[in-house]
Amino acid sequence: MITDELKKTATEIRKNILIATHAAKSGHPGGSLSAADIFAYLYFEEMNIDPENPDDPDRDRFVLSKGHTAPGLYSALALRGYFPVEDLKTLRHIGSPLQGHPAMDHVKGVDMSSGSLGQGLSVACGMAMAAKLSGKTYRTYCLVGDGELQEGQIWEAAMFAGSRKLDNLVVIVDNNDLQIDGRVGDICSPYPIDEKFKAFGFFVIKVRDGNDLEQLEPAFEEAASLKGKPTVIICRTVKGKGVSFMEDQAGWHGKAPNDEQLAQALAELG
Amino acid sequence: MSEIIKIATRESYGKAITELGREHEEIVVLDADLAEATKTAVFRKEFPERHIDCGIAEANMIGISAGLATAGKVPFASSFAMFATGRAYEQIRNSVGYPHLNVKICATHAGLTVGEDGATHQCNEDIALMRSIPGMTVIVPSDDIETKAAVRAAYEYQGPVYIRLGRFAVPVINTNEDYSFQMGKGIKLRDGSDVSVIATGLMVSSALEAAEILAGNGISASVVNIHTIKPIDREIIVEEARKTGRIVTAEEHSIIGGLGSAVAETVGDEFPVPVHRVGMNDTFGESGPAADLLRKYGLDGKGLADNIMAWMKG
Numbered sequence: 001m002i003t004d005e006l007k008k009t010a011t012e013i014r015k016n017i018l019i020a021t022h023a024a025k026s027g028h029p030g031g032s033l034s035a036a037d038i039f040a041y042l043y044f045e046e047m048n049i050d051p052e053n054p055d056d057p058d059r060d061r062f063v064l065s066k067g068h069t070a071p072g073l074y075s076a077l078a079l080r081g082y083f084p085v086e087d088l089k090t091l092r093h094i095g096s097p098l099q100g101h102p103a104m105d106h107v108k109g110v111d112m113s114s115g116s117l118g119q120g121l122s123v124a125c126g127m128a129m130a131a132k133l134s135g136k137t138y139r140t141y142c143l144v145g146d147g148e149l150q151e152g153q154i155w156e157a158a159m160f161a162g163s164r165k166l167d168n169l170v171v172i173v174d175n176n177d178l179q180i181d182g183r184v185g186d187i188c189s190p191y192p193i194d195e196k197f198k199a200f201g202f203f204v205i206k207v208r209d210g211n212d213l214e215q216l217e218p219a220f221e222e223a224a225s226l227k228g229k230p231t232v233i234i235c236r237t238v239k240g241k242g243v244s245f246m247e248d249q250a251g252w253h254g255k256a257p258n259d260e261q262l263a264q265a266l267a268e269l270g
Numbered sequence: 271m272s273e274i275i276k277i278a279t280r281e282s283y284g285k286a287i288t289e290l291g292r293e294h295e296e297i298v299v300l301d302a303d304l305a306e307a308t309k310t311a312v313f314r315k316e317f318p319e320r321h322i323d324c325g326i327a328e329a330n331m332i333g334i335s336a337g338l339a340t341a342g343k344v345p346f347a348s349s350f351a352m353f354a355t356g357r358a359y360e361q362i363r364n365s366v367g368y369p370h371l372n373v374k375i376c377a378t379h380a381g382l383t384v385g386e387d388g389a390t391h392q393c394n395e396d397i398a399l400m401r402s403i404p405g406m407t408v409i410v411p412s413d414d415i416e417t418k419a420a421v422r423a424a425y426e427y428q429g430p431v432y433i434r435l436g437r438f439a440v441p442v443i444n445t446n447e448d449y450s451f452q453m454g455k456g457i458k459l460r461d462g463s464d465v466s467v468i469a470t471g472l473m474v475s476s477a478l479e480a481a482e483i484l485a486g487n488g489i490s491a492s493v494v495n496i497h498t499i500k501p502i503d504r505e506i507i508v509e510e511a512r513k514t515g516r517i518v519t520a521e522e523h524s525i526i527g528g529l530g531s532a533v534a535e536t537v538g539d540e541f542p543v544p545v546h547r548v549g550m551n552d553t554f555g556e557s558g559p560a561a562d563l564l565r566k567y568g569l570d571g572k573g574l575a576d577n578i579m580a581w582m583k584g
Contacts, residue, residue, distance in 0.1 A: 057341070057342065103368070103369070104340070105369055105370065112340060112365075113365070113369040119333050119360075119364060119365050120333075122329070122333020122334050122336070122337065123333045123337040125333070125337060126333060126334035126336060126339075127337040127338075127340060128337075129334060129338060130340075130342070131341070133298065133320065133343065134341070134342075152329075153333065156327035157333065157334075159325070160324060160325070163325075
């Protein structure tokens with residue numbers, strides 16, 4: 001059940017994305033905000049994890065293949081109790097464990113270093129294979145961007161996951177439809193995303209509004225029930241979601257808010 | 271004199287990894303459609319459930335290896351050196367090197383001696399690529415015995431390791447009873463006073479041959495086997511620099527970025543003496559039988575000896 005508390009958590013993640021990138025004077029708020037509800041659902045509802053035991057071999061795994069949205073991941077981890085929320089203000093600062101892109105040996109709770117697009121899904125396949133080989137029941141989740149689907153390695157990994165029937169793997173596509181240079185469909189179209197994954201041997205679940213926790217819940221519940229194939233959940237989202245002047249703007253892909261913009265954004269989020 | 275036994279180091283790898291696989295259940299072997307050629311088919315036959323053929327997708331293979339390593343498996347990923355280190359360079363750098371994951375990359379068909387397949391498959395740049403990655407250990411075994419020891423040492427070490435292996439059968443030279451492989455420790459095979467030949471991989475046996483020829487020409491040459499290019503044994507190299515004041519490096523690899531560069535960097539830092547780098551002279555290889563190619567490119571014993579004598583005459 002989606003509680004008000006979970007909705008509030010998603011809003012807190014959004015606020016902290018803005019606070020962190022503002023403090024860093026750089027970073028990627030747009031794609032972090034589009035995935036904020038996905039982060040909230042995964043870290044506060046879906047995954048079997050324990051901040052007190054971050055290296056538990058039986059924990060569920062998460063790979064942020066779209067690693068530039070580290071502010072979203074870090075905010076979720078901090079709010080979940082992996083490290084103090086206050087530390088988010090050190091994002092991208094020299095000496096901070098909160099590197100511009102996630103570094104697993106710097107931050108507890110980060111299951112894999114990422115940042116170079118296209119590589120995370122292969123790693124997630126390796127984690128899922130390891131579970132199969134060891135007879136473990138943990139599940140592996142991997143968040144990819146829609147622009148990231150232009151990387152060939154994604155499809156190498158998708159072919160492998162389908163071929164090996166990795167039904168302990170869930171791929172989530174943050175389909176905000178924007179990449180740095182414009183609309184994904186204009187730059188080099190990955191559409192139809194659903195048909196592609198289907199052809200690669202996946203169960204496909206589509207979420208009409210991936211910024212609506214009420215819609216994410218049944219999608220993840222369905223994914224958990226599917227056996228014999230990997231699952232992809234394609235979430236149609238809005239880049240910059242929750243901040244009026246950032247919504248659906250490619251320009252906010254990799255730009256931090258200034259003092260005024262931060263104040264306005266935080267006021268809007270309430 | 272007993273007959274020289276020749277074994278390709280890829281054969282040694284196949285045997286070594288299978289033997290290790292019997293001892294350690296967490297070992298997983300990955301291939302990219304080349305298990306027969308990399309000789310991991312031996313492992314696959316005995317442990318089919320622990321062999322993952324990723325198909326012709328090297329980048330994905332490296333990523334899967336990284337994921338397996340995060341979950342406590344010890345992956346040995348194999349392909350030809352060209353594709354393992356060239357095609358998947360960035361995956362190795364970012365998904366293995368940066369998080370310092372316990373992935374072993376054992377690449378066969380390195381260097382000119384791939385032979386008939388020609389330049390596209392003859393990787394003479396892999397040592398340069400791999401040694402530039404922070405925290406990556408780089409090992410180039412010289413023969414069967416050293417390969418088996420290196421594979422075991424790589425398993426015992428926690429962290430990423432690159433092992434460079436060959437297709438061509440090479441003489442078994444490390445038959446001394448007191449032979450011991452220590453990662454990062456060079457081995458002096460012959461002591462000399464006029465020139466030091468520092469070699470790696472199959473060039474170690476060429477260097478031993480060359481030293482014999484040099485001796486016949488009144489030149490006393492040391493021969494040092496540097497099986498670990500990174501971390502390199504600075505001590506043994508500086509000791510040779512101090513003693514002979516002249517160093518020749520020999521490798522089946524480009525003279526840019528490989529053993530020659532690593533040795534030149536070391537003496538440049540600590541005790542500068544002239545270093546003459548023998549290897550592939552900033553050129554691509556070509557098709558032909560491996561032994562003929564070694565002769566043509568001056569990497570056989572005689573070619574190396576002639577090259578050293580010409581250099582010493584200045």
